[in-house]
Amino acid sequence: MFPDTAELARRLAREAEAVCRYYLSNGKRAGRYWVVGDVHNTPGRSMFVRLQESPKGAAGKWTDAATGEHGDLLDIIRECRGLRDFGEVTEEARRFLKLPRPEPQLASKPVRSVAPAGSQEAARRLFAISSRIEGTVVETYMQRRGIALVNHGGSLRFHPRCYYRSDEHSPTETWPAMIACVTDLAGRITGAHRTWLDPDGFDRIRLGKAPVDTPRRAMGDLLGNAVRFGVVDDVLAAGEGIETMLSLRCVLPTLPMAAALSANHLSAMLLPSGLRRLYIARDADAAGDAVQATLTQRAQEAGIEAIALSPRLGDFNEDLHIFGIELLRAELRLQLVPEDVVRFLHSSTLAAE
Numbered sequence: 001m002f003p004d005t006a007e008l009a010r011r012l013a014r015e016a017e018a019v020c021r022y023y024l025s026n027g028k029r030a031g032r033y034w035v036v037g038d039v040h041n042t043p044g045r046s047m048f049v050r051l052q053e054s055p056k057g058a059a060g061k062w063t064d065a066a067t068g069e070h071g072d073l074l075d076i077i078r079e080c081r082g083l084r085d086f087g088e089v090t091e092e093a094r095r096f097l098k099l100p101r102p103e104p105q106l107a108s109k110p111v112r113s114v115a116p117a118g119s120q121e122a123a124r125r126l127f128a129i130s131s132r133i134e135g136t137v138v139e140t141y142m143q144r145r146g147i148a149l150v151n152h153g154g155s156l157r158f159h160p161r162c163y164y165r166s167d168e169h170s171p172t173e174t175w176p177a178m179i180a181c182v183t184d185l186a187g188r189i190t191g192a193h194r195t196w197l198d199p200d201g202f203d204r205i206r207l208g209k210a211p212v213d214t215p216r217r218a219m220g221d222l223l224g225n226a227v228r229f230g231v232v233d234d235v236l237a238a239g240e241g242i243e244t245m246l247s248l249r250c251v252l253p254t255l256p257m258a259a260a261l262s263a264n265h266l267s268a269m270l271l272p273s274g275l276r277r278l279y280i281a282r283d284a285d286a287a288g289d290a291v292q293a294t295l296t297q298r299a300q301e302a303g304i305e306a307i308a309l310s311p312r313l314g315d316f317n318e319d320l321h322i323f324g325i326e327l328l329r330a331e332l333r334l335q336l337v338p339e340d341v342v343r344f345l346h347s348s349t350l351a352a353e
Helices: 005-014 016-023 073-081 086-097 120-129 137-144 242-251 263-267 286-301 316-323 325-335 338-352
Strands: 028-030 033-036 047-050 062-064 156-164 173-183 189-196 216-220 227-229 235-239 257-259 277-281 305-309
Touching (some): 005 086, 016 033, 016 047, 120 189, 137 173, 156 189, 227 242, 242 257, 242 316, 242 325
Parallel strands (some): 277 305
Antiparallel strands (some): 028 033, 173 189
16 A cells, blocks of 8 residues: 555655557657647547656646646546545545556666756757858858848757758758757746758748748747847747748847747746736637637736737738738737837837837
8 A cells, every 4th residue: 555645646756658649549659748639538638647757847747738737647537537526536646556557668878968968957058069050051041031130139040960860760861950048037048949041042831941840840848938139027929930020020120039839838837936027929720719818818817918919811821921020010900919019129229110
């Protein structure tokens, strides 16, 4: 028998991945997380279960980015099995822990100087060894997407030969890449986002990205964090893509912004203390609708005013590229709060003149 519930939870946490594989079989591992649709084992990518202890929290803790729900592995067992009585939950957990486990393969002790692939440390090292984007293919890539002035505030760097493998069985390639640092609210680098680029040209299909299967990938800890442009005070604009937010920075260069890198991560992005107003730069699709609803509710519960910024086309980079900066400025003038028009948009207009 287990002495108490806390000890039972700790033992489950030590086998977090085995718990997820058994009870959340419709999900899959993604770095240090198990990703699935929800706590009822629905296929999808809204729910993240932490598989290893990290500075962000203990193993076994989970968050559903779509609903804001969170809990531990005992909650997963309860919901997946539809149990109401807590005694039944603990009994099911005890039964699971008595199941035979495959023998773990012995791994060689890692070399101290080598950061684990996909880790926070690997992300920090990649960003550190990268260089400024000025005069590189990163700047060219942005200009061809309509972003003439890349107002990134030091969050982007360039790597001339960034490693790429489509899968573990494929050979390693090298391509030039845009490297973006992912940070937490304290400014600590928790991850990096790589966009591999084509050094030889720009076409309408790839939009300047390298001709590989997945030209965008992230590493490190992303949940709750973002690529940040500017230092937040009381107003922030947040959206999914780096190019989307940099397009807005062309018109609003002094407004702090954050790119969460995906719809799910935008829904779960941590909001800074002292924030008074949040602009949600939504994409014009079903995921954008869901993000807007979830993030608006979270902001309002925290006493933050939430305002949606909506593009005419799919996102604000499309608007900038197709319609130009003056029309984008006119669109935003109608969507911003009047005091922010004076504070942020008016100054950018003067700068342009």
